[in-house]
Amino acid sequence: MRILSLGAGALGGYFGGRLVEAGADVTFLVRQRRRAQLQAQGLAIRSAACGDFVCSSVRAIAQDELDDEAPFDVALLTCKAYDLEDAMAAIEPAIEGGAAILPLLNGLSHMEVLNARYGRERVLGGLAKIAATVTTDGTILHLNDWRYLVFGEQDGSISARCSALKATFDGSSVEASLVDNVVGRMWEKFVHLATVASMTCLMRASVGEIARTPRGSAQMTSMLETLAGLAAEAGYPVSEDFKTEYRRLFHDASSSYTASMLRDLESGKRVEADHIVGYAADRMRQFGIDAPLLEAAHTHLKAYEERRAAGRL
Ligand SMILES: NC(=O)C1=CN([C@@H]2O[C@H](COP(=O)(O)OP(=O)(O)OC[C@H]3O[C@@H](n4cnc5c(N)ncnc54)[C@H](OP(=O)(O)O)[C@@H]3O)[C@@H](O)[C@H]2O)C=CC1
Ligand SMILES: CC(C)(CO)C(=O)C(=O)O
Structure with missing residues (x-):
């Protein structure tokens, strides 16, 4: 081949x-x-x-x-x-x-x-x-x-x-x-990735660092639920086992897990803001799902892009 x-x-x-x-x-x-x-x-x-x-x-x-x-x-x-x-x-x-x-x-x-x-x-x-x-x-x-x-x-x-x-x-x-069922698997990965990318970039911190704050685990879990709701609206509901696995991760105070988007952002590189977080926010609006934390994560990434373009990182 x-x-x-x-x-x-x-x-x-x-x-x-x-x-x-x-x-x-x-x-x-x-x-x-x-x-x-x-x-x-x-x-x-x-x-x-x-x-x-x-x-x-x-x-x-x-x-x-x-x-x-x-x-x-x-x-x-x-x-x-x-x-x-x-x-x-x-x-x-x-x-x-x-x-x-x-x-x-x-x-x-x-x-x-x-x-x-x-x-x-x-x-x-x-x-x-x-x-x-x-x-x-x-x-x-x-x-x-x-x-x-x-x-x-x-x-x-x-x-x-x-x-x-x-x-x-x-x-x-x-x-x-x-x-x-690759399209369903892609939606599942999207729920995982969009949660981790939006939260670790918004907080500029790893999953464990966020989990060690008073409301961090609750906010990551809420983002997971919101994105799982989007996948369900799109016709690709994620399984309970999948959600349980990630709820557990979002309560792991020792986790050093971050998205590749945060690694790119911290290196001053371009990020896939619109493709991932923006896409999720757009689809939420189309389905009439209120997602203020996701909107904030997208705005945060767009503001990063503005500063990067102006050479002020
Ligand atoms: N890194 C990770 O851990 C993970 C990444 N992903 C996803 O995988 C995708 C790729 O990410 P990643 O590998 O990290 O990105 P990188 O930036 O490391 O690699 C992308 C490569 O594509 C090359 N490229 C882009 N356009 C062209 C072109 N026209 N012709 C030839 N080469 C081209 C770039 O070349 P050049 O060097 O010339 O710019 C670059 O080497 C992204 O969507 C990312 O979100 C998914 C899971 C994990
Ligand atoms: C889901 C995750 C976090 C790991 O594969 C990823 O795709 C990324 O870091 O971009």
Whole structure:
């Protein structure tokens, strides 16, 4: 199976790198700065939980070389939401050549964009549960033992292409699940992520730090309930077991858990404010659900963007 990874950042570098480690056929489609870095230093993953991996010669190509490299079976889309338009333009030759797209971005609105452009049959549903980041020298740092991917056809069928991809991941240390309800799983992840991203960014603190304040656990739990209400309105109710797991997390005063959005914000990077928190707030308004804390989290992120744009972080 030939895999194209659009991006070699935290997710693309980690999952693509683990596939390379397992001997899979992976090509990274990257921009000039990252390409130079990969050519000079190779791809390095540092992971206390799953072991380090360094490959001195990964196949890293630029957009204008893609025509010569196609066809691919699957294109992993691992950009940030604000880069989606450029990323779609970059992978176009691979998609024209028949590749399925597996987007691993957080959030849901990219699915609407991808479906509108390529049709649902070309686009798989997918999500990643991992905590990873890229250092300035390009090393992928894996921050805990999460290494989970969930994917599947949007119509719930178990296709040959998804089974082949699952078999490819099974040869690696990534724990990949092929499911028949991927859209529901994406909503579940959205409830989890939007809760953690909005609360840890609004409070600029980890889950444990928030839980140690008098009303912190109650506010995180209330945000969880509000977002679970949104998922239910959208037709994808989350299970009681799911809510119990996260209620427990939000009462864990020792937890150092944060969203990748807080890591980006604290590093002064761009954040997926509209794609995740703003999207949730918009859908709440459409359904007539009152969500003042979520609105405050979105405004907080938009104010961060204003200061960042003005160079006043
Ligand atoms: N990091 C994490 O722990 C988790 C992240 N996520 C989600 O995964 C998605 C990706 O996040 P993450 O991996 O952290 O982001 P990163 O910023 O680390 O990586 C994104 C990569 O995509 C590349 N890219 C963007 N546009 C293009 C393009 N047109 N051509 C080639 N490369 C491109 C960027 O390249 P360049 O270096 O040139 O900018 C960058 O290397 C986000 O939606 C995030 O919310 C989900 C779960 C956990
Ligand atoms: C859900 C979570 C927090 C971990 O995968 C995440 O997606 C993120 O940090 O962006």
